[in-house]
Amino acid sequence: MINYDTMLAGLKDLVDNPTPRVPVALCLDVSGSMAGTPIRELNAGAAQYLTEMQEDDLTRYSVETALVSFASDAACVTDFEMAERIQLPQMEAGGITCMGEGIELALDLLEKRKASYKATGVDYYQPILVLMSDGAPNGDPRILNSAMQRVQELCGQRRLTVIAVGIGPDADLDMLARFSxxxxxxxxxxxxxxxxxxxxxxxxxxxxxxxxxDEADLDLDALEALEAEPWPEDTL
Structure with missing residues (x-):
């Protein structure tokens, strides 16, 4: 059901603050294999990101973040909003890995937010989709294929930047590569x-x-250096 009060408030924010926006959609795997230390660290990392968005003079008024979690289904943890207004709940791990459902929801939220930018005349940067998963998808294959096609079309049209992240030794990197x-x-x-x-x-x-x-200016060398750090012995 559409919450018209929330929708109108979001449009008012765009009118009051016409700063060009950077929409960032975090699409995070919270399936059962993320239980324990991984989900705790994921919660801490997401909270750290929001804190840093608030503390930077540029990002405080320009970056809008939405967070989607996926396990046995997909859920909108928070719709697009400035970091200082986001009350991030603690995500819990459980269920299977419905990756396609999560990506579809994240893309739907992005499309809706871009429509709001256009309706109010607010410029925006190329949207960023961050996809993080520690396993292979096992939701509806039709939804997975639909999500894959949407991502590939958007990337091919230079209308989306994807950062795909495989977590741990069982991440399906081949599948993630199809979304990036x-x-x-x-x-x-x-x-x-x-x-x-x-x-x-x-x-x-x-x-x-x-x-x-402009296309997102990503420091890929720094990202590759992070990837090259040694893995803990207990994961080998």
């Missing part, structure tokens, strides 16, 4: 969430300092 046609997925161990979100915060800040319409 322009750059290979990064492979992290479960204890690197805070480092990754620190990198993401800096990358988003770089984007907000560029011109609207």
């Amino acid at each position: 046609p322009r750059r290979k997925p990064v492979h992290l161990h479960e204890l690197q969430f805070r480092e990754f979100f620190a990198w993401l915060s800096q990358s988003v800040a770089n984007v907000s300092a560029s011109l609207p319409g």
